[in-house]
Amino acid sequence: MFVDKAKIYVKGGDGGDGLVAFIREKYVPEGGPGGGDGGDGGDVIFRVDEGLRTLVDFRYQKHFKADRGEKGRNKSRHGANADDMVVRVPPGTVVLDDDSQEIIADLTRHGQEVIIAKGGRGGRGNTRFATANNTAPEIAENGEEGQERWVVLELKVMADVGLVGFPSVGKSTLLSVVSGAKPKIGAYHFTTLTPNLGVVEVGDGRSFVMADLPGLIEGAHEGVGLGHEFLRHVERTRVIVHVVDMAGTEGRDPFDDWLKINEELKLYNAKLEDRPQLIAANKMDIPDAEVYLESFKEQLAARDLEHPIFPISAVTKSGIQELLYKAADLLETIPELPMVEDLVELSERKVYRLDADEDEDFVIHRDNEAYVVESPSIERLIKRTNFSTQESVLRFARILRKKGVDKALRQRGAKDGTTVRIGDFEFEFVEQE
Template sequence: MPQFVDQARIFIKSGKGGDGHVSFRREKFVASGGPNGGDGGKGGDVVVVVDNGLNTLSDYHFGGKYKAENGDEGGQNRCTGKSGADIILKVPEGTVIKEASSKKIIADMSGDNKRVVLLKGGRGGNGNMHYATSTMQAPKYAQPGQPAKELEIILELKVIADVGLAGFPNVGKSTFLSKVSNAKPKIANYHFTTLTPSLGVVDLPDAKGFVVADIPGLIEGAASGAGLGHEFLRHIERTRLIIHVVDAASTEGRDPIDDIYAINKELSNYNADLGQKTQIIAANKLDMLSEEDANNIVEKIRKEFEPKGVKVFPLSTITGKGLKELLYYVSRTLVEMGDKPMVYEQEFDPEVELATTTESFTVTYDSKSHEYVVEGPKIEKMLGYTNLDSEKGFIFFQKFLEDNKILDELEALNIQEGDTVRMYGLAFDYFRNADTIKQAEESSNTDFNEENFGDEDFDKEDFDNSEID
């Protein structure tokens, strides 16, 4: 039987899109064939799916990196590169996926959410066959594939149940679950006997059944990390109702009313919403008291809590007395509360949140080479789209640097006229030319044709930034 694991931290990464290819037709009797470089393949996605055969996150217990395949580069003869394979992460139903640093929810694999694409693979780059025009018949550049996206995430299993059992250790929760459902939890007189959440289905004649979750017994300070109970409190966060099982016979010397207040404090300290959930008190172990003493303690508990809207049921999980009344009351209460399952809303959308980082750039100074270095996916993409051999393409390049405040960042690093700026494999001498920027701005409203520019190497793609932003 696999170890029960309900939390894991892993690193995921989608596949990079394959680069477009640069090639030209080379056939017998064809003196100068046109461009035929194919497109790059799409990178693989990172996909999470619900596997109903799983009830633990043990497959991810030791963390690790989970990466989709990169797309292949395009080929000659207009051949598109092979797309990278997706990576499929299988999780049990009820798994909540969070961004690791912010703890914001990306997806809740509950309800209708059976399959979610966490990170999309990069789009493949266009081959040079896309850039041939009447004025640019031999384009020698292609578009790079979109970069991969990566993220560190936390997987948290929060079991799907209607009712949660809360209470101190040894108050009879496991016995209660075994008597009212099909669950077979371990039962013994030891603290934290239940080391995994136990789920049981309660079937009732002529009434709607429900699912009950038993978690390890709590102790004071559990919400702050004491004991083991706090590790499992997440499993009653989804429940619509809590049955608070209390040792009404005080077999371990504690006062049952004090116990109830102590456990409720732990629930509220862990999650304020838990403290506000509808509660029912099950005053257990009354078979260990005389009838008179049992009636007295039940009356005392009722006097304390029923004015606050908390129903109290006397029972014995050993003899079964009082269980039927409690279960039918729970069923009616759940029906009145409605059947809408608790599914956590998305708080972190990787497509939106990672867009700014994957399209960003950095501007630094390399003191060893005495060069200013501009890098980042946005820069790489721009260079892939722009024909820097064309005069007007270079004007567009200059305007791009201006619009994206890259020139401002270079000047903030105290760059001087004539200093070298390196962008991947290209190096430029720095000159801040206001006339060039102005010319670029005026050109943006001009029809792109050979007559306007007198430049055989310039075409509309030289100045097209539509896919960079």
């Protein structure tokens, strides 16, 4: 089974909680705080494995969650960081955010890695909060939650040569003849619904991977027919073999077919117009094919277009060896890595930034009688705060005053007893004297 699209859930591990503890040893009077920090949660990392060819495994496992960091220990010992979760994906996988459809990473090279969901930081233990004025703090932070999201994986076939052309022009038959692949072949449109791959042995010691790509129709660049399901695979191929029904068995003009397919490729991605292309004039064993071929060559010359034409018959296997030799020769002149759309090396950078500016702005608006404060940094602060201790509550209140939240609420009309909502938490506003 070839699976080229999957939707999965990923979550980085939560950070471990910091510890409130005090040193209590026989010869260490008034030992002070000894609570250690919690460990960081594990990241979810995608790693390219050239041994994989499909996304079929993601049909059966759709949730990937890294482990949580260990809680802080006494004697100021740090909790252990959790191990990262490594998810193996095949080369050619593009990772998109399901909500924004933004490309997160484009993974092409064996061993390439990218962090998809960052683990949460461990909370600080009470040792970190000791000051000259408070030598025995009972404050410790909760670990941060790991990042989570749904992502879409799209696999673009990693093939050296891609067979393109209208439906039923003989692409699947050609692939079955030149390789060990056994694609489904039928005398009706869209017999091929997913790409078929085959290894082609040229016969002189050279070999390459050929992909029989689903048939194309007008409007495919806008998603008509198989549309984008087809075109995204073409981007990965280094050489295009354009298969044309030179006998016109479907009642269409071969040259007109060739123009329409090339126009769809160009409209989808202008760079495909410059991709090396060989024309496989198929079905030459059928009467009138020679007449169409001469007309095809004349129209090609009239437009000053130069593309090598190879008259072949996938049924009788005539002319195929010359086509394979030429494809192998072309591949030797083209870089091994597939030529893809311009992505700013997304896979070489960190996709997410967990540590936003703590002094970032906040927004306040009314929701009926309640005041709602929106600020990612304050929401993270709430999740890190352990509200079971009075000292932690007072520290949280001091931070809000320092950020100017209290003042802004008063200016908006908040009074004693007014409900204030921050994230999933609700508080009662208390006017300080």
